[in-house]
Amino acid sequence: MATDTPLRDLSGGKRAHRGDRVFNRTITGAAFTSLVVLAGITIFLGAQTIPVLQDQGLSFLTTTVWDTTGVPPEYGIAGMLYGSLLLAVIALVIAVPVSLFLAVFMVFLAPAKLSKILTNLIDLMAAIPSVIIGLWAFYVLVPPAEEWQQLLNQYLGWIPLFANDSGNFSGTPFMAGLVLAIMMIPIVTSITAEVLKRTPPELINAAESLGCSMWTMLRYVALPFGRGGIVGGIMLGLGRALGETIAVFFVLKIVFDINFFNILESGGGSVATLIVSKFGETNGEFEVQVLLAAGFFLFLGTLLVNALANLIVRRTERLRS
């Protein structure tokens, strides 16, 4: 047994090359920058949030009052927080299936040329500024979409989700969710297609030689293989949906009461849109702090959603291996 032979110092190898050293430091520095920015945002928003919570207490998060002129003034963003979540869910329900179908079509079904054109178009779509989407939705999408909502209500109105008692179909959560879905689709589709393209050809071969149809190949080979990446893509899209401000501003009527599930009823909430619509009419420093505090909780929410998504991805990965 040669246990007495001393261990050698191997760290020299890592330091040897000067170019590598500079490169490593640059990369490490760049990586830390993002952490610093994240920390900076958290600290700034957190500092603004403390006086608001001291003044308003937890009712800031749990109530739906927005009384700027009262004595004392009262603020509650429960409806906004819930609204942001509701819009994101509506957007997800619409965007995910559409994106998956589109990606599968592009990767496995479309002729090469068409697939290339679609890929470029979708990447282009992702680059449209949200204010343009908002304007387009306001002028072009809203009028027909109001009729679609009426149809939904007419045939599915017996389900509470699609009920509408007021007869007013403008500025509904459904409308805002639809616009958000349009913004999510390019992101989710692009990432899903990229992931599906990476399905190992030998696994596709295996499935084909076992006599399976396109559908079973997708179900048992391509989608399980790409699951982690696809969930990641959906989460990126969800991030956009949760934080989107301007596009929603054009199509959603902001109301402070919580609209729990009447998605075809006029009026809903969105933290980001609340901030942008109230920011111009703030009166005094405290009101600005109130809006920043609302932003803090939106920020917290998106972080939470992302962490949750990571957890889901990791758990499914672990179950597999």
Place this chain on the structure above:
Amino acid sequence: MDSVKTATQEMMNNMSELEVEVDKSKAPVGTTEMEAKNVSVWFGKRKVLEDVNMAFPKNSVTALIGPSGCGKSTFIRTLNRLHELIPGAALAGEVLYEGSDIYAQNVDPVHIRLSIGMVFQKPNPFPSMTIRGNVLSGLKLSGMKRSDHDDIVEQTLTSAGLWKEVKDRLNAHAGDLSGGQQQRLVIARALAVNPHVLLMDEPCSALDPASTLKIEETIRQLSKEITIIIVTHNMQQAVRVSDYTAFFLAEENKPGYVVEQGATTEIFGNPQDQRTLDYVNGRFG
């Protein structure tokens, strides 16, 4: 070093035993399982295979040999209709399976692929499935209903020569197996749907000699019950496992064609074409 020598020696012994077992003069008896008639193949405008005629007797092993790029793999993929899944692929001629044309209008390619299984160059078990799941995946993917799953798993893994090594860990992941074991698992998977023909596209080219030998044993065992068509770049392998051999060749920028075919003993022992003689003696390709 000594241990390496012994292992090599042992392998050589095994090989010679195998060769003794194999009766390579087996005459073309019995019925024809598959037959290719005037098969030509194109990718887009490029013709890659010219007028191939070949018959595969039932329960025989046919080796397709020839240099890279001469259309062997393309040909084998026309035999279970995998060829048509490549964009731009076209085909002329007929492929008969048990007497009827597999490219006829009313034939479902899925049925063809279940009767004519395939094993590829690179072992391709489904990594997310267990060993057992992989064996049964063909049934699942094709929607076949069979109740005797345990029997199928044991039977096919035994046929593929893998049962003894994995019987205590059927629920382990397929990715944990060695390359050679994975390839035998893939063979078991192909057998589970009960094919009559097994196509093998260079099944041993990614494997070490010991695993190769195991696969070759498996091939000999299987050929008692099913018809096997194997593409190989390994001359010794063709001699060891096959009853018949076809030699493919393609001149530069021309489609591939069959130079010579016949009993393996004839092709290797007494080839009629000078090019065959050169190739089987390793003088080109």
